[in-house]
Amino acid sequence: MTSPQDTPLVRGGRGRLRAETLRDLVQVADTPLGRGVFARRKLVAGRVLGEIVGDVLAVEPDDPSYCMELPSGRVLEPAAPLRFLNHSCEPNCELFYWEEEGALQEDRLWLQTIRTIKPGEELLIDYSWPATAAIPCRCGTAACRGWIVDPEELHLLPPPASAGDGPPSPPSRS
Numbered sequence: 001m002t003s004p005q006d007t008p009l010v011r012g013g014r015g016r017l018r019a020e021t022l023r024d025l026v027q028v029a030d031t032p033l034g035r036g037v038f039a040r041r042k043l044v045a046g047r048v049l050g051e052i053v054g055d056v057l058a059v060e061p062d063d064p065s066y067c068m069e070l071p072s073g074r075v076l077e078p079a080a081p082l083r084f085l086n087h088s089c090e091p092n093c094e095l096f097y098w099e100e101e102g103a104l105q106e107d108r109l110w111l112q113t114i115r116t117i118k119p120g121e122e123l124l125i126d127y128s129w130p131a132t133a134a135i136p137c138r139c140g141t142a143a144c145r146g147w148i149v150d151p152e153e154l155h156l157l158p159p160p161a162s163a164g165d166g167p168p169s170p171p172s173r174s
């Protein structure tokens, strides 16, 4: 049985086995909207990339933008590089909890790929924020909900403003 502490082993340069770390797999780089996390190499679907390490806090810090909610009610403020994971309504990665002997490891979050990711592609997760924390989404995917929000709470929000660059269309006259 695999435990989350087991780092995947790969063949090193001289035939030796070496542990492949998260930093071998991803790097932080600039995007038009700040920093993001990008694949250094091809990542297959279902690949566990690593634990989201960071500070587990009882209450949200002043700037909760990077925080992830935990089932215990606490929040996880991730450290780099996974602090810079951006949102998409059509993500290629997801967060998950590990169960050990039937017990959820409540304060630990892990990241895995949902589909194959090409070298240089940005890693994206669905933030699924509660409606009270939602902000307009500009991910630009066909599945975009218009808001960065949990799909189950989308109905609590007004229709998103037009993402077009032009002025709003005038009301139609009859």
Ligand SMILES: [Zn+2]
Pocket (backbone or CB within 6 Å): 088, 089, 090, 137, 138, 139, 140, 141, 143, 144, 145, 146, 147
């Ligand atoms: Zn979107």
